[in-house]
Amino acid sequence: MTDATNPLMQPSTLPYGLPDYGAIRPEHYLPAFQAGFQEQLHEIARITMVRSMPTFENTIEALERSGELLDRVAHTFYTVSSADATPEIQEIDEQLAPLMAAHQDAITLDGQLYWRVQRVYEQRDALDLDPEQRYLVERHHREMTHAGASLDDEDKAQLTALNQKLSTLTNTFERNLLNDTNALAVVFDAPDELDGLSAGELSAAARAAADRGLDGKYLITLPLFSGHPALAQLRVRESRRRIMAASLMRASRDNANDNRPVLREIVRLRAERAKLLGYDSHAAYVTADETAGTPDAVERMLRRLAAPSARNARAERAALQAIVDETEAAPFPIEAHDWAFYTERVRTARYDIDSSALRPWFEAERVLQDGVFFAANRLYGVTFSEREDLAAYHPGARVFEVRDADGTAVGLYMLDLYTRDSKRGGAWMNAIVSQSRLHGTAPVVVNNLNVPLPGDGEPTLLTLDEVTTLFHEFGHALHGLFATVTYPHFAGTNVFRDFVEFPSQVNEMWILWPEVLDNYARHHETGAPLDPAIVERLRATETFDQGHATSEYLAAAWLDQAWHRLGTEAHVDDVAAFEAAALTDIGLDDPAVPTRYSSTYFAHVFSGGYSAGYYSYIWSEVLDADTVEWFRENGGLTRGNGDRFRQRLLGVGGSKDPLEAYRDFRGRDADIEPLLKRRGLGS
Template sequence: MRRAKGVVGAAHRKLEEIFVTTDNPFFTPSELPYQLPDFERIDAAHYRPAFEQGMADQRAEIRAITANPEPPTFENTIVALERSGQLLERVSLAFFNQTAADADETVQEIEAEISPKLSAHHDAIMLDPDLFARIKAVHDAGEELDPESQRLLERTHLEFTRAGAGLEPGQQARLKEINEELSSLSTTFQQKLMADTNESAVVVDDVEQLDGLSGDAIAAAAQTARERGHDGAYVITLNLPTAQPALHSLTSRELRERIHTASISRGNKGDEHDTTGIVARMARLRAERAALLGYSSHACYALEDSTAGSPAAVYELLSELIPAAIANAHAEAAELQKALDADTPTGKSVELRAWDWSFYSERVRRSTYDVDEAELRPYFELERVLHDGVFHAAHRLYGIDIVERTDLVGYHPDVRVFEVFDADGTPLGLFLGDFYTRASKRGGAWMDLLVKQSSLMGTKPVVVNNLNITKVPDGEPTLLAFHEVKTLFHEFGHALHGLFSEVRYPTFSAPEVRRDFVEFPSQVNEMWATWPDVLANYARHHQTGEPLPQETVQRIVDSQIWDQGFKTTEYLAASLLDLAWHEISPDTEIGDVLTFEAAALERAGVALEAIPPRYRTSYFAHIFAGGYSAGYYSYIWSEVLDADTVEWFRENGGLTRENGDHFRRTLLARGGSTEEMAAYREFRGRDPRIEPLLQRRGLDRT
């Protein structure tokens, strides 16, 4: 009987495999507008066969390139390579968006299985000697090409070289092993961190402990508790960074400590979700790979192909910021200690701790600038911020119109689809907004592509913004903290970069630029959140419609300088920790990961107990599950360009179509088709200056 059941089950699975192979929505381009993936048809069972067929198709396409009897040319080699792998790209873009935004157990199993296969497939292409010989022949021939094609040729040759195409066979074999293991480890890191972040959510039984939270935040915590099986309780979920939003307002010091401890303990509790062994192994493997490729460290390897160019250049920038940031942080801590002392019974002494910082910082902000985050929330309702803030600023600056398409569906019921039109009515692409947190979504905020823009492929962009805003009960307005408002503007800056892309080759489709340039356009877009007439357009009380008073608007702008010592120090600590992990040699004795971390922070001069790094090693997803290894410095590197650009907008009249068109034409539309700093100089008319950044962060005052 058990054997018969097994035979029937196997037959059913075989029929299912035949079905998803013959009726797989990935096998042909989607017929929906802009080739939006047909999520109503896509099922998890479609992914494996699509990946397998996609890899097989591309292998055949590569064989056709290398077997071509004609002499290698740009068209029959470089462009042919660029055209290859279209099925694999379709399934990859949809799948890896889902692994980040809506991953269930089945999706995670597929990810764990497919990631090392994709790594091996990539290596098989990049280390193919016949393919590299043709690329090198085209590169050396000096064929006359247009600027974008010439850049593609140079980038392709460089990427193959940096991938190890010139290594000996034995070295290439070891390189493949390293890449495959790193791919598996990165997937495991992300899955363990997501599970631990969910399990580390803090359960509160007594509503009185939530004193200080707004009513909508308490209602959201109650709903989250019900969804997770804690009826009658309240659940405070964790965001990806160390600092948690609830710490700004909770009056209970005990609960603040519980939340902070839960945050910094993720991935390092020695349990099934511990990530410390993974990160140590990944750091060593990256160091070994760098040595194989002829570099002294992974940081040297990674930064060679960046606008910074080298670790020395990054340290030069960071060293300009550290002393002033630390001095400002100490001055802020002294102010916060006074506020804490005022709350402490006479005769007792309580030292300011990390879980106190946000709470007392908000108190000092209120007393100094008369700005209360909790009182501002009713003025920042999600729909109004989105339409009358984010979309309004983009319309004013670039002339675009954004219309919701309720007839199109996303990969989750929360996802909303919008069509974007240029100023002359020309369709530009689709924008998908996925704003709410859920257990199946990783923390943080990010932009993804579901379809890349490319005139070669005849495709327009489909972009996704993901945030992690706490979802309130049905019928209630979603009220945002001001930092969430800025995040909404920030991520839409990435979306605009993708939507405005005007390149021929998909390799260059924005935001496919070098890592330390990619955050620049999104950080520029944050400026419109506090631009007076933009803020006045969206900051209205969700019940009365009354605008946020102008004097409050000015106080918000003025208050941005407060707490920059903390914000800069926590960021620098994470950046320097990232570099420390990626400057080791293959034989570096790491020992205990948290001990290594503490020593690295101490050496860098940023070991402040009350200001832990923005990400500690065990939950530093940017560098162990993302593309920022040896590159977390990119945010502040990009902010130098951003602050200088904001100064340009102010000098030239601010929010005008002329300014927007210039920024779009010289920077956003280019993607990676132009050397990034050359594009910046064309936009700005000169190299960037650091002074605007120092002024913005209050680092020019010490």
């Protein structure tokens, strides 16, 4: 293969630099990565060989210019490896994991490069730097120091070995989880076992089964989290039990997909690495470079919220038990697989709302066009037009061009809505091309969800949770589209991990905003709007079941902390026993309210970027809830409000300290009271 025959070796000629996925084949990736590694190492060598004293231009800016080929190839590949991981792509991913880790260390731990960065950092007050440039110097110095650049050569060698092992293990964790999630999808023989699902949902289950060669049967695939949307509707208790049991056992059985030894080794190596870097634990290492600062600060927040959450969950369970005792011929104690079903009964009895009955008003295309895009247009003036002439990495993904109110091009937005066996679970946003004035690039971002694909001719009707997920992930996409920076280091969502969820959570506020809801919540057959009385009752339920929702989230956040606060001397033999002890410690050991993610399928922390950082959702929600109050106080869905939020928060990307950016937007630090009120956790 030559450079001329490999489409990854040259910048794409497609609009916005969109990779030419139609021309890219799996065998193109590894040679392009190898070329990217070599090219960037040569670029770094040219920086360190400069004889003149370090300056911003010959060191920091030169570092920012390096790795353009590798960055392009990596963004192209990792988009595919997460959303369409065929066996061939998985094999490449496994080969790449240690290579990428070694390459990153070769740069981050380069002693000569670090010396030059340090010299620029020490003289930053005397240099003529604009605010973004100064912050760039500070971040490069901080990140290299944090990563171990000041270690001696022997310790650096040990660190590099640890990083390579960890990269391989996290890749193994994700592969095992994907394989076992597919293997544990629950097969039903007859539609009466799925009594309660709509015709469209049954059609999707039949299609999923047929896609696996199980004609005449029904397949319920598993989402990433412990529960399942269908549990709220299924009337057959045994069907609910089977689905929940399959979800909870993922990657925890004695087979090739067992993640228990994998995660134990990940935890051990992360603790060893943290000690090498001078920290007591991996959690201490991670939070030291986040807005939280320390694991103790995280623990204080989690414990403050855990007790009232558990108290509310107990009250909610009592209400569910009362329904069971009153309505079932043979009452039984509420278990985890019953919670969602009887919650819907309580919701119906208390608020006269059946969540599953709302789906006809949430047709996916209308939610996207007349809800998600509509709100963005009203707030920011942007428009979205589908580019059917541009091919994504998979036929199921769609491409939209984004333009500002004056017609100026912003970038491309891609949506990959439906689940498939080759897509990892959950929902996420990632950049395919990052915006940068230095490189002259505009953003290309993608949202992935895992909505079941309906049968041919059937509409895609979303649950309210799926509508929420779409608005949430689109908030990340807006961050990626609107951040306008010079240096790629600060592009898009490249902010502190415990700040990154803030813009996406804010975007959820528009789901029930009257002007937005009235525009998209229309019956897919009649066009009738959602009854205003139902809308009011929906708003009245915003704190309903929040004890359960907050408890299951906090349990997962605490498990993440518990694993990653372990030191090198700790040894865990029994994963389930460790989980049980950790949940007892924080008072969230309720079997009827299982943790949102158990350890063996906790992809966020064992194969994603949230290790010791899953707390960031609730940490960011303090800012989110406070921001929602600001929007309400200042007129809500207006261009003026949108422009302020865009310019002072979304638009700065990572080029400013996030809490400073928040103060610039809000005029003060965030108040926690709106969060406590939202989740019903006030005294």
